Amino acid sequence: xxxxxxxxxxxxxxxxxxxCARICCNxxxxxxxxxxxxxxxxxxxCWMMWAIVYIAQMNPLIVPILSETE
Amino acid sequence: xxxxxxxxxxxxxxxLMRSEPMQLVQLIVPMESAHLTVSYxxxxxxxxxxxxxxEKSPFQRTYAAQIKRCGEMARKIRFFKDxxxxxxxxxxxxxxxxNDIDLDDVEVRLGELEAELVEINANNDKLQRSxxxxxxxxxxxxxxxxxxxxxxxxxxxxxxxxxSPRAGADLLESPLLQEEKIDSTKxxxxxxxxxxxxxxxxxxxxxxxxxxxxxxxxxxxxxxxxPVIDPNSGEKAxxxxxxxxxxxxxxxxxxxxxxxxxxxxxxPFSEDLGKQAxxxxxxxxxxxxxxxxxxxxxxxxxxxxxxIGSKFELWNLKVRKEKAxxxxxxxxxxxxxxxxxxxxxxxxxxxxxxxxxxLERAAVDSNSQVGSIFQVLRTKELPPTYFRTNKFxxxxxxIVDAYxxxxxxxxxxxxxxxxxxxxxxxxxxxxxxxxxCLLLATMYLIVREKKLASQKLGDIMEMAFGGRYVIMxxxxxxxxxxFIYNEFFSIALPLFAPSAYDCRDASCSEATxxxxxxxxxxxxxxxDPVWHGSRSELPFLNSLKMKMxxxxxxxxxxxxxxxxxxxxxFFKSKVNIWFQFVPQMIFxxxxxxxxxxxxxxxxCTGSQADLYHVMIYMFLSPTDExxxxxxxxxxKTVQLVLLFLALVSVPCMxxxxxxxxxxxHEARHQGESYxxxxxxxxxxxxxTNGGGSHGHEEFEFSEIFVHQLIHTxxxxxxxxxxxxxxxxxxxxxxxxxxxxxxxYEKVLLLAWGYNNVLILIVGILVFVFATVGVxxxxxxxxxxxxxxxLHWVEFQNKFYEGDGYKFAPFTFILTGNEDE
Numbered sequence: 001x002x003x004x005x006x007x008x009x010x011x012x013x014x015x016x017x018x019x020c021a022r023i024c025c026n027x028x029x030x031x032x033x034x035x036x037x038x039x040x041x042x043x044x045x046c047w048m049m050w051a052i053v054y055i056a057q058m059n060p061l062i063v064p065i066l067s068e069t070e
Numbered sequence: 071x072x073x074x075x076x077x078x079x080x081x082x083x084x085x086l087m088r089s090e091p092m093q094l095v096q097l098i099v100p101m102e103s104a105h106l107t108v109s110y111x112x113x114x115x116x117x118x119x120x121x122x123x124x125e126k127s128p129f130q131r132t133y134a135a136q137i138k139r140c141g142e143m144a145r146k147i148r149f150f151k152d153x154x155x156x157x158x159x160x161x162x163x164x165x166x167x168x169n170d171i172d173l174d175d176v177e178v179r180l181g182e183l184e185a186e187l188v189e190i191n192a193n194n195d196k197l198q199r200s201x202x203x204x205x206x207x208x209x210x211x212x213x214x215x216x217x218x219x220x221x222x223x224x225x226x227x228x229x230x231x232x233x234s235p236r237a238g239a240d241l242l243e244s245p246l247l248q249e250e251k252i253d254s255t256k257x258x259x260x261x262x263x264x265x266x267x268x269x270x271x272x273x274x275x276x277x278x279x280x281x282x283x284x285x286x287x288x289x290x291x292x293x294x295x296x297p298v299i300d301p302n303s304g305e306k307a308x309x310x311x312x313x314x315x316x317x318x319x320x321x322x323x324x325x326x327x328x329x330x331x332x333x334x335x336x337x338p339f340s341e342d343l344g345k346q347a348x349x350x351x352x353x354x355x356x357x358x359x360x361x362x363x364x365x366x367x368x369x370x371x372x373x374x375x376x377x378i379g380s381k382f383e384l385w386n387l388k389v390r391k392e393k394a395x396x397x398x399x400x401x402x403x404x405x406x407x408x409x410x411x412x413x414x415x416x417x418x419x420x421x422x423x424x425x426x427x428x429l430e431r432a433a434v435d436s437n438s439q440v441g442s443i444f445q446v447l448r449t450k451e452l453p454p455t456y457f458r459t460n461k462f463x464x465x466x467x468x469i470v471d472a473y474x475x476x477x478x479x480x481x482x483x484x485x486x487x488x489x490x491x492x493x494x495x496x497x498x499x500x501x502x503x504x505x506x507c508l509l510l511a512t513m514y515l516i517v518r519e520k521k522l523a524s525q526k527l528g529d530i531m532e533m534a535f536g537g538r539y540v541i542m543x544x545x546x547x548x549x550x551x552x553f554i555y556n557e558f559f560s561i562a563l564p565l566f567a568p569s570a571y572d573c574r575d576a577s578c579s580e581a582t583x584x585x586x587x588x589x590x591x592x593x594x595x596x597x598d599p600v601w602h603g604s605r606s607e608l609p610f611l612n613s614l615k616m617k618m619x620x621x622x623x624x625x626x627x628x629x630x631x632x633x634x635x636x637x638x639x640f641f642k643s644k645v646n647i648w649f650q651f652v653p654q655m656i657f658x659x660x661x662x663x664x665x666x667x668x669x670x671x672x673x674c675t676g677s678q679a680d681l682y683h684v685m686i687y688m689f690l691s692p693t694d695e696x697x698x699x700x701x702x703x704x705x706k707t708v709q710l711v712l713l714f715l716a717l718v719s720v721p722c723m724x725x726x727x728x729x730x731x732x733x734x735h736e737a738r739h740q741g742e743s744y745x746x747x748x749x750x751x752x753x754x755x756x757x758t759n760g761g762g763s764h765g766h767e768e769f770e771f772s773e774i775f776v777h778q779l780i781h782t783x784x785x786x787x788x789x790x791x792x793x794x795x796x797x798x799x800x801x802x803x804x805x806x807x808x809x810x811x812x813x814y815e816k817v818l819l820l821a822w823g824y825n826n827v828l829i830l831i832v833g834i835l836v837f838v839f840a841t842v843g844v845x846x847x848x849x850x851x852x853x854x855x856x857x858x859x860l861h862w863v864e865f866q867n868k869f870y871e872g873d874g875y876k877f878a879p880f881t882f883i884l885t886g887n888e889d890e
Contacts, residue, residue, distance in 0.1 A: 002591055002592060002594055006594065006595070029082065029083075030082070030083045030084050030085045031085045033082060033083075033084040033085070034084050034085040034086055034087070034485065037084065037485060037486075038485075038488055038489055041486060041489040041490065042489045042493075045489060045490065045493045046493075046550060048621070048622070048625065049497070049550075049551065049554055049618070049622075050554060050595065050596070052614075052617070052618045052621055053554055053596055053597060053614065053618070054592060054594075054595075055670065055673045055674060056613075056614045056617070056618075056673050057570070057592045057593060057597070057598060058592050058673065058674065058676075059673065059674070059675065059676025060588060060610070060676075061676065061678060062606050062609055062610045062613075063571065063584075063585035063586055063587060063588070063606070064571055064585055064586050064598075064600050064601050064604040064606055064607070064610075065581070065582060065583070065584070065585035065586075065604055065605040065606045066581045066582050066585070066586070066603075066604050066605070067582065067603060067604060067605050068582055
């Protein structure tokens with residue numbers, strides 16, 4: 001559940017970033033495509049990293065064992 | 071030897087993805103407008119001229135005399151610069167753009183100024199020399215005068231002592247003419263010489279004088295306290311004043327020669343007290359006169375240098391431009407009629423209109439009756455590669471080009487590198503505290519961009535400044551991964567939600583032995599803060615980061631193979647799609663894509679299967695039962711199918727392509743099979759040189775086969791080794807977090823524990839220096855390097871050929887920065 005919600009948030013942020021890029025630097029179709037590619041790549045990379053760390057913690061096999069001092 | 075497919079049908083064009091289309095143009099320029107044409111094309115900066123006179127030596131070329139002229143003028147300008155820097159005069163910065171200064175005028179003016187400057191310098195030197203000599207003379211007069219007066223006093227004192235005998239302390243200085251007192255009848259005529267000798271040679275000087283004259287001389291030396299400027303060398307030297315008494319002409323000549331050998335300057339001196347005083351006043355007077363003259367001379371020279379300084383940059387630029395123009399003109403070939411020059415060069419297709427405009431303007435401005443001709447040539451030569459980059463993308467493009475310039479129109483890895491390079495750096499660097507420091511540092515560079523661009527920075531600063539946008543991206547991604555790894559200078563903060571773990575029971579008795587359990591939902595963003603500092607942190611993090619590296623690595627490699635697919639579509643090569651792209655995808659994904667899927671399934675289901683075991687036994691004994699390593703139903707069947715696909719794809723990569731290429735080559739050269747037999751035999755074994763644009767394409771089957779074999783082996787073995795290579799993402803991020811944690815715990819917390827302000831301050835200082843030096847500088851460079859290697863090798867060897875050459879247009883913008 002939390003996974004899907006956050007994935008949707010990433011998608012929305014990606015779309016917003018793409019729109020911002022289109023609005024503020026609109027320099028012709030080939031340049032726009034480059035900007036879109038960059039934004040998409042960045043979104044996908046960031047999402048992948050978050051998703052990996054999230055999924056790894058969903059069903060943990062190891063639990064934290066606190067150290068002696070505190 | 072691919073044919074340029076000329077536009078991919080599938081995808082719309084994207085900036086920076088492929089080189090700009092280039093064309094070979096030929097310009098025919100009448101002689102009178104040649105100079106102006108080249109000058110305007112240089113301003114435009116979009117034409118790379120080919121050297122059409124490459125077989126001629128530099129002296130045989132048309133404009134060799136002009137280049138010599140420019141070289142002479144450049145020499146004069148360097149001389150001026152030398153003189154200006156010695157005198158401390160700065161050249162004024164270039165403010166106005168004066169286009170119409172004529173080269174001949176500049177040449178004449180430079181010649182005049184140089185002659186004047188040389189004359190002033192020579193005069194100054196002469197005056198300075200005289201001044202130094204007079205200074206030395208003055209010192210000699212003073213010191214020698216002291217000798218004589220003190221000797222005179224002691225001689226009179228001795229005489230009065232002899233006349234009135236009384237016991238008194240002997241004077242330390244015995245009178246000079248003691249012998250005269252003893253035997254006044256034997257009065258020998260003594261001559262003397264006075265002068266200056268360098269202090270380090272003074273003892274040797276005395277000794278040699280003594281030996282040369284067999285001891286028949288008497289010397290006195292007196293030290294001069296401050297160093298004196300030697301008139302010959304112009305430098306300060308420590309000297310002594312000496313007086314030598316001798317008798318006889320032979321002794322005198324010997325002493326003169328010895329003085330010359332030692333570089334001891336001699337000055338005349340008279341015994342008469344009155345004359346001495348007169349000489350001293352005279353010399354002092356001349357000294358002051360000379361001083362004023364010298365000052366006036368220096369003042370005049372400075373005025374001259376200032377005038378030069380005001381026009382220096384202008385002339386410098388003009389001479390450099392002219393030299394570049396003449397070098398370029400030398401590359402054009404002379405037409406048979408000797409009335410026009412022919413130029414060949416590469417230029418981007420989009421610049422045709424601008425080039426034609428420049429040609430027209432030059433024709434009009436030079437009042438020629440004939441216009442220039444611009445035509446496009448068809449050729450099979452490989453054009454240079456040109457990417458239009460701005461200040462943001464040029465740094466990344468330079469990084470990609472450092473490995474190899476893209477072949478004409480092949481896909482540019484730079485497009486994805488703009489994002490993936492900072493991202494992989496950040497995976498290895500993840501700490502949002504350090505990321506913020508890096509961001510602040512680079513924002514300083516970016517905010518003062520304009521000012522720093524015009525300054526001359528040191529080598530290291532130059533590199534950091536050039537890569538400021540890359541570093542900014544790196545720091546932004548680092549802040550993101552810092553939040554994901556939950557490290558702020560190695561402190562973990564529960565920023566987004568409380569930790570998901572809690573004690574098993576209210577007493578928390580087992581927290582340090584068995585551990586906590588997960589009671590709430592997974593921590594929503596990043597790593598749970600409870601892990602930091604726990605005993606089982608490393609097993610968990612290592613497993614997480616290793617699997618993350620594999621997943622990221624397999625994704626990037628797939629992206630690389632997909633780029634090769636785009637290349638195949640663009641160059642319309644079906645062979646490459648079916649017998650390179652498809653087998654490669656199948657091989658990589660059936661093995662390592664399957665591993666990635668297993669990782670994700672294991673995480674999602676929480677199974678305890680051992681993935682090492684699964685992968686290894688998939689190869690060793692694929693038909694065995696999986697038992698407790700089963701992650702999903704029918705896993706055994708799936709594994710058998712994937713193994714089969716992987717094994718089948720290897721010969722698919724290796725065998726069909728060479729045979730198909732051979733068939734294609736034969737189909738293309740069907741018509742040429744009617745050439746005489748000898749020629750056909752030769753053409754298969756002859757090497758073609760790169761310049762032959764109409765050469766017969768040769769096809770060596772064994773070479774193609776070996777090439778394909780190497781490619782296949784590289785891919786198959788590389789699949790394993792490259793995937794393992796991505797584990798450096800894990801290794802470096804572990805090193806970074808451990809170093810950061812050591813500095814925090816062992817330096818800062820330790821210093822805090824002492825409750826002493828002084829120790830705390832020292833501790834903070836050590837922490838700051840260690841963080842900046844080791845983590846912000848060394849770790850940045852290290853992660854930069856490893857991210858670079860991952861791109862250059864693991865990503866690019868899936869699709870990049872990189873054997874093109876870069877477009878180097880003739881432009882004047884660079885000549886401003888060269889120190890030629």
